[in-house]
Amino acid sequence: MQSAIKRxxxxxxxxxxxxxTPAQLQANVEKNxxxxxxxxxxxxQLRETLVKLNKKKKAKK
Incomplete structure (x- = not known):
């Protein structure tokens, strides 16, 4: 996943x-x-994926 983060x-x-916020920008991009x-x-899209992965990781702990 690290290779997906270029900048x-x-x-x-x-x-x-x-x-x-980044979450608001993500929502705006998804809507329009x-x-x-x-x-x-x-x-x-990458931010959405990373947020989901982070939530799953935290849920396991």
Whole structure:
């Protein structure tokens, strides 16, 4: 999974620039994918995957 993260912090930086959280940006991208470029859409998908993995990891403990 580490190889999937090419630019750490970029998605968060985009969210901060817009004045919202990364979760809010992810929700916006999922609702209106045509308003965002392909790179941002893929970053949102990756964030969704990583959040799910992290939740599963925490649930096991």
């Amino acid at each position: 750490p912090g970029t998605f968060t930086a985009k969210a901060k620039k817009k004045g919202i 994918p045509d308003d965002y470029d392909e790179k941002t859409r893929k970053q949102a």
